[in-house]
Amino acid sequence: xxxxxxxxxxxxxxxxxxxxxxxAAVVALAAIGIGLLTYFFEWxxxxxxxxxxxxxxxxxxxxxxxxxxxxKRWRYEVREQExxxxxxxxxxxxxxxxxxxxxxxxxxxGPLLRKYRLATISISTAATTHKVPALDEVEAEELRHSISSxxxxxxxxx
Amino acid sequence: MFEPKRLHPxxxxxxxxxxxxxxxxPLIAVLFLNNNQQDGWLGxxxxxxxxxxxxxxxxxxxxxxxxxxxxxxxxxxxxxxGLFVKKKRYIPIDRxxxxxxxxxxxxxxxxxxxxxxxxxGSSDALEAEAELTAIHKKEADxxxxxxxxxxxxxxxxxxxxxVDRKLxxxxxxxxxxxxxxxxxxxxxxxxGVLVFLSQGMEFLPVDAIYDEVISWLQVGLLVxxxxxxxxxxxxxxxxxxLTIFRYSNFSVYIDNGDIIMTRGLLEKKQVxxxxxxxxxxxxxxxxxxxxxGYATVTIISAGGSVNDSDQTLTIxxxxxxxxxxxxxxxxxxxxxxxxxxxxxxxxxxxxxxxRFIWLPAVIxxxxxxxxxxxxxxxxxLVPAASIFGYLSFKDAGWNINGNQLTLIRRIxxxxxxxxxxxxxxxxxxxxxxxQKRARLASIEATLKSGAGGASARLWYLxxxxxxxxxxxxxxxxxxxxxxxx
Numbered sequence: 141x142x143x144x145x146x147x148x149x150x151x152x153x154x155x156x157x158x159x160x161x162x163x164a165a166v167v168a169l170a171a172i173g174i175g176l177l178t179y180f181f182e183w184x185x186x187x188x189x190x191x192x193x194x195x196x197x198x199x200x201x202x203x204x205x206x207x208x209x210x211x212k213r214w215r216y217e218v219r220e221q222e223x224x225x226x227x228x229x230x231x232x233x234x235x236x237x238x239x240x241x242x243x244x245x246x247x248x249x250g251p252l253l254r255k256y257r258l259a260t261i262s263i264s265t266a267a268t269t270h271k272v273p274a275l276d277e278v279e280a281e282e283l284r285h286s287i288s289s290x291x292x293x294x295x296x297x298x
Numbered sequence: 299m300f301e302p303k304r305l306h307p308x309x310x311x312x313x314x315x316x317x318x319x320x321x322x323x324p325l326i327a328v329l330f331l332n333n334n335q336q337d338g339w340l341g342x343x344x345x346x347x348x349x350x351x352x353x354x355x356x357x358x359x360x361x362x363x364x365x366x367x368x369x370x371x372x373x374x375x376x377x378x379x380g381l382f383v384k385k386k387r388y389i390p391i392d393r394x395x396x397x398x399x400x401x402x403x404x405x406x407x408x409x410x411x412x413x414x415x416x417x418x419g420s421s422d423a424l425e426a427e428a429e430l431t432a433i434h435k436k437e438a439d440x441x442x443x444x445x446x447x448x449x450x451x452x453x454x455x456x457x458x459x460x461v462d463r464k465l466x467x468x469x470x471x472x473x474x475x476x477x478x479x480x481x482x483x484x485x486x487x488x489x490g491v492l493v494f495l496s497q498g499m500e501f502l503p504v505d506a507i508y509d510e511v512i513s514w515l516q517v518g519l520l521v522x523x524x525x526x527x528x529x530x531x532x533x534x535x536x537x538x539x540l541t542i543f544r545y546s547n548f549s550v551y552i553d554n555g556d557i558i559m560t561r562g563l564l565e566k567k568q569v570x571x572x573x574x575x576x577x578x579x580x581x582x583x584x585x586x587x588x589x590x591g592y593a594t595v596t597i598i599s600a601g602g603s604v605n606d607s608d609q610t611l612t613i614x615x616x617x618x619x620x621x622x623x624x625x626x627x628x629x630x631x632x633x634x635x636x637x638x639x640x641x642x643x644x645x646x647x648x649x650x651x652x653r654f655i656w657l658p659a660v661i662x663x664x665x666x667x668x669x670x671x672x673x674x675x676x677x678x679l680v681p682a683a684s685i686f687g688y689l690s691f692k693d694a695g696w697n698i699n700g701n702q703l704t705l706i707r708r709i710x711x712x713x714x715x716x717x718x719x720x721x722x723x724x725x726x727x728x729x730x731x732x733q734k735r736a737r738l739a740s741i742e743a744t745l746k747s748g749a750g751g752a753s754a755r756l757w758y759l760x761x762x763x764x765x766x767x768x769x770x771x772x773x774x775x776x777x778x779x780x781x782x783x
Contacts, residue, residue: 267751
């Protein structure tokens with residue numbers, strides 16, 4: 141089976157790294173807090189050591205490793221009769237959604253996404269919802285249009 | 299029937315009891331937890347509070363009944379209710395999927411029924427679209443008739459065959475009793491008996507070396523065990539009797555493209571499922587019933603309310619495995635459930651077992667660390683779990699036959715999902731990096747069920763088999779995709 145053809149926007153990488161930085165910053169704050177407590181109240185060093193390790197892992201994984209892997213894996217393809225998605229880090233998922241099953245398409249855009257001119261599309265069937273994250277704004281809009289018009293053509297009960 | 303109608307007055311009582319049920323915890327709390335015997339007006343506070351609470355609930359029940367009216371007008375079922383905010387709900391009769399009737403103990407003396415109106419997509423997934431708490435049976439039949447008439451008008455004559463309700467399946471008393479005996483409670487009781495026996499064996503004075511204190515302790519344990527066992531047996535007995543009541547007279551009818559199920563001795567229930575809402579069929583064989591050759595057949599159906607989706611759609615609660623094909627064919631003709639299955643490859647066995655034993659192993663590790671040395675007994679869980687892992691491997695299978703996909707999997711209960719291509723909402727293949735190396739993958743198909751979805755997932759097939767399933771589901775031009783309804 142061939143992989144789906146389309147990739148999501150390369151700007152998603154930057155976005156996910158920023159998310160990683162924000163997460164790491166929260167953990168770093170906690171680490172500083174614990175460090176201070178350890179210093180002033182003479183706690184044992186263990187909590188501080190553990191949270192430092194977590195922080196290091198967080199930085200390596202969420203800022204560097206995972207965004208790249210995730211972006212490399214993400215593929216999608218919208219054909220006239222079906223949508224195909226491929227995603228996942230360690231578990232690679234391949235999903236097939238027939239156009240006749242699509243009930244509606246939503247796009248959403250948070251403040252960060254907007255800044256990078258990205259949008260997330262979610263495709264809903266009667267029973268499932270499938271998200272394509274961080275598409276280029278314009279592309280997302282086109283996709284939403286084409287899916288909803290294709291889905292309308294292929295209408296049928298349930 | 300244009301003039302608004304009220305429900306039967308008994309519904310005020312039913313509302314009251316329903317309200318009481320919701321308020322029972324606060325009531326108990328007020329009455330008993332605050333019972334420190336004060337004199338004067340403070341002492342009677344709890345009574346006053348609970349008294350006024352009861353009064354409020356009673357009035358609410360009556361008002362709810364007074365302000366509730368319904369009628370049929372311009373092809374719509376119209377309902378109005380509410381005291382301060384008047385709520386109107388107009389349901390087009392074309393949209394009504396089914397009427398479900400049930401009769402409780404308050405309904406039966408007055409020939410009343412409770413009617414639940416189900417439409418395709420209920421706005422509030424947890425509730426039926428509308429509920430008439432208590433109306434006369436004749437009235438309910440009349441509404442049913444109006445709906446049927448309306449549907450008859452809509453379809454052309456030849457499409458609508460005026461066939462009478464046809465009985466297709468009736469559960470025998472023997473089956474009902476077996477079902478009651480082997481239902482959920484049974485496992486608890488059996489394990490209770492085993493524990494009791496093991497305790498008893500230990501207690502038998504094999505060695506006379508036990509000193510008095512220890513044997514006294516053991517007698518104590520035995521008494522506790524016996525008491526627990528006794529309670530278990532009582533609970534089991536009650537659940538058996540309740541199940542027998544609930545499922546007696548269980549019958550399935552086919553009526554104008556609807557499946558109608560009726561059951562119940564004290565409380566009668568009737569559920570209607572339109573045939574065209576059926577999304578798939580699931581056959582369950584649990585470890586207790588399977589050796590006896592019994593299985594349960596459930597219909598996965600779209601629409602309806604979530605809270606009673608599972609129970610009400612069990613169309614064959616307990617049936618001999620051999621009879622399923624036969625009975626199923628009388629109800630829905632195009633589902634073939636007993637096709638030869640393609641198995642998963644031998645090299646998946648290890649993964650199946652691993653999947654089942656990792657959690658017990660972790661638990662056993664923790665338990666034996668903290669409760670050394672008796673905690674070591676917990677390691678028994680691991681071989682037990684690996685047996686289940688092996689069974690899961692052995693039973694897993696799939697089959698494609700025309701536009702039908704069958705997935706068989708077992709966690710504890712062996713489940714056979716039978717699905718039609720045009721009812722599957724999405725198919726997903728997934729694979730870890732390690733599985734890719736071993737050329738294995740898992741497959742998952744999702745159906746619409748109730749207001750949500752039901753997924754059938756099969757672990758660790760040959761990767762090329764998952765590709766076969768994927769390409770079967772993939773759109774193909776012309777004839778291959780066709781065969782819709």
